[in-house]
Amino acid sequence: MTTDLHVTTDAPRPGTILRFDRTERVVHWCNATLFITLMLTGAVLYIGQLSALVGRRHLVEQIHVVAGVSLPIPLLVGLVLRSGAGLRRDVGALSRWIPDDRRWLHRRTRARAQLGKFNPGQKLNATFQAAAIVVMLASGSIMYWFKFFTNDIRTGATFAHDWFAFGIWLTVIGHISFAFSDPVSLRSMVRGVVPESWAMAKRPRWYLQQTNRDTEPDTEADTKLASEPTDISR
Amino acid sequence: MGDTGSPVGRRVFLGLIGLGAVGIAFGAKTQKTLETTVGPILAKDRTGLAALLPIGRFRIYSVTSSMPSRSKQEYKLRVRGLVDHAIDLSYDDLRAMPPTHLTRDFQCVTGWRVFNVKWTGVRLADVLDRAGVKANAHAVRFTSFDGTYTESLTLDQARRNDVIVAYGFEGGDVSRIHGGPVRMYIAPMYGYKSTKWLDTIELTRDVVPGYWEDYGYDVDGWVGRSNGRSDTPT
Known part of the structure; x- marks a missing residue:
């Protein structure tokens, strides 16, 4: 399932592996921009002292609504694009849990876990954000086009919007702090590639799959392949 | 994978x-x-x-770019329009009038409600009587010193005992973010009817729809009987 890596324009240099192709990076940063915009305008709408500071409630609300309605667009466009093969494959990887993920979750067995491309925290985060997009869009639409809904549904939508917003703030702050605690990983969301050494240490199962993609996924071939990377399509 | x-x-x-x-x-x-x-x-x-936390809390709304500010010392409440004599009441003038204490819920048209809020102020009817209402006046129009917000009541509504010009909130002053130093508090109606940062009370011949009413809110904003909502009356 990894063959489409070759079609990307990002040809990794020797000693590096492509982690996020261009489409994935563009989708990520579009999402990031929209999420941050929504979180900041949402905070201004929600926190009295910030509302007091900023004012212009109607304008802030309009920005929030436009950003909110646009929120699913980058992901959906990325998923249907021809160049979205990497994204589609990673969505699959994010949603499936392997036994090593369970091992990683327990402190006692964590050292033995051979992680794939994503660790369980990343999987949970991605899953939560994807669901949050749906819930926030639905509840936000009810709040904005309130005329079509009963009183209780409107209050319920506000309730769901509020608590999911708390979840989003927590997870996004967590996501950003994890990114800054691992600069190599963060850089790969800008440049696309990680050094093989990073992949080998942090995501061994993925590393094996990348370097070994022309053979059976389960073969023990890391020593041979580490010395002769196969993915120099240039 | x-x-x-x-x-x-x-x-x-x-x-x-x-x-x-x-x-x-x-x-x-x-x-x-x-x-x-x-x-x-x-x-x-x-x-x-x-x-x-999104529980039992006020959400602070303002419609202008900056939150207005006026000290108690410089505060003046103007009563104008169809009155026998236009008057200006200082903050101390208002404090010297017989106070009314109300403990009532505050219900916003967007769904949130704050239970048992303590308000202190003077009855709007008393303020109107000081200026003397002319026979051809049938409505009251409120203007905020934020320069934009307006609201209105019929004269009958304005004369209710639970409609006050408020300067006290939860045992203290009405703070700036809550519309201080002086605001309206119209207990039986949704929050948008209670003009914050009250500047001018004008007696008019007819009801002039206010700021949010231009955006579709009901002019008669009774809690539970307007805006398509069915909240418990406050």
Whole structure:
């Protein structure tokens, strides 16, 4: 399932592996921009002292609504694009849990876990954000086009919007702090590639799959392949 | 990797969306329960952190780019229009008039409600009587010193005992973010009827729709009997 890596324009240099192709990076940063915009305008709408500071409630609300309605667009466009093969494959990887993920979750067995491309925290985060997009869009639409809904549904939508917003703030702050605690990983969301050494240490199962993609996924071939990377399509 | 492992992500994703749907459907009930049980406990919190939680809290709205500010010393309430004599009341003038204390819920048209808010002020009827209402006046128009916000009541509504020009809030002054130093408090109507940063009271021949009423809110904003809502009257 990894063959489409070759079609990307990002040809990794020797000693590096492509982690996020261009489409994935563009989708990520579009999402990031929209999420941050929504979180900041949402905070201004929600926190009295910030509302007091900023004012212009109607304008802030309009920005929030436009950003909110646009929120699913980058992901959906990325998923249907021809160049979205990497994204589609990673969505699959994010949603499936392997036994090593369970091992990683327990402190006692964590050292033995051979992680794939994503660790369980990343999987949970991605899953939560994807669901949050749906819930926030639905509840936000009810709040904005309130005329079509009963009183209780409107209050319920506000309730769901509020608590999911708390979840989003927590997870996004967590996501950003994890990114800054691992600069190599963060850089790969800008440049696309990680050094093989990073992949080998942090995501061994993925590393094996990348370097070994022309053979059976389960073969023990890391020593041979580490010395002769196969993915120099240039 | 994409096609191995169990689809935990999909289950968590659908579960979270289900949680959001339950929140929208039953959030109104849950919100009410939280506000009556947890709300009083949070109200005792002195750190200000509880004020961030979406339970029993005021949400501060202003419609202009900056939140207006006026000190008690420079404050003047103007009464104008169809009156026998136009008057200016200082903050101290208002404090010298017979006070009215109200403990009533504050209900916003967007769904949130704050229980048992203590208000102090003078009856609007008393203020109107000081200026003397002319026979051809049938309505009252409020203008905010934010320069934009307006509201109005019929003269009959304005003369109710639970319609006050408020300077006291929860045992203290009406703070700036809550519309101080002086604001309207119209107990039986939705929050948008209670003009914050009250500047001018003008007696008019007819009701002039206010700021939000130009955006579709009902002119007669009775809690539970307007704006398509069915809240318990305050």
